[in-house]
Amino acid sequence: MKHAHHPELGDITLTAVMAALSDPIRVGLVRVLADGRERGWGELRAPVAKSTLSHHLRVLRDAGLTRTRQEGxxxxxxxxxxxLQTRFPGLMQAVLDAAEADDVGRQVGVKDGPDAIRFAGRG
Known part of the structure; x- marks a missing residue:
């Protein structure tokens, strides 16, 4: 991935954000990333192939939900x-609250430490 495109704040549209959040895996990724920590792709765990995980991360990035950086x-x-809070006040918290209430994205996790995996919303 060379120089990933990230939409400017004013170019992020509600429809693109909502479309990106229409998949439970992507909602799970957002839930995991909601702790504010930058995560290496290798830390993320989802019940999909690596190529599919890469696709989901690209959809989130292209919609303006995430920022990706490459290091080596x-x-x-x-x-x-x-x-996102500046662009759409309250939207992300509402999405996270609804995802937690409905347990959407629970199958996505992050490797936290040598062998521990923490799943979305269970931190």
Whole structure:
């Protein structure tokens, strides 16, 4: 991935954000990233092939939900929470609250430590 495109704040549209959040795996990724920590792609755990996980991360990035950076051969992803709060006040918290209540994305996790995996919303 060379120089990933990230939409400017004013170019992020509600329809693109909502479309990106229409998949439970992507909602789970957002839930995991909502802790504010930048995560290496290798830390993320989902019941899909690596190529499919990469696709989901690209959809989130292209919609403006995440920021991706490359460091050597590793890629890192961060939820653009503050920017999204500025663009769509309250939207991300409402999405996270609804996802928690409905347990959407629970199958997505992050490797936290040598062998521990923490799943979305269970931190």
């Amino acid at each position: 051969t590793r890629c890192f992803v961060l939820l653009r929470q503050e920017e």
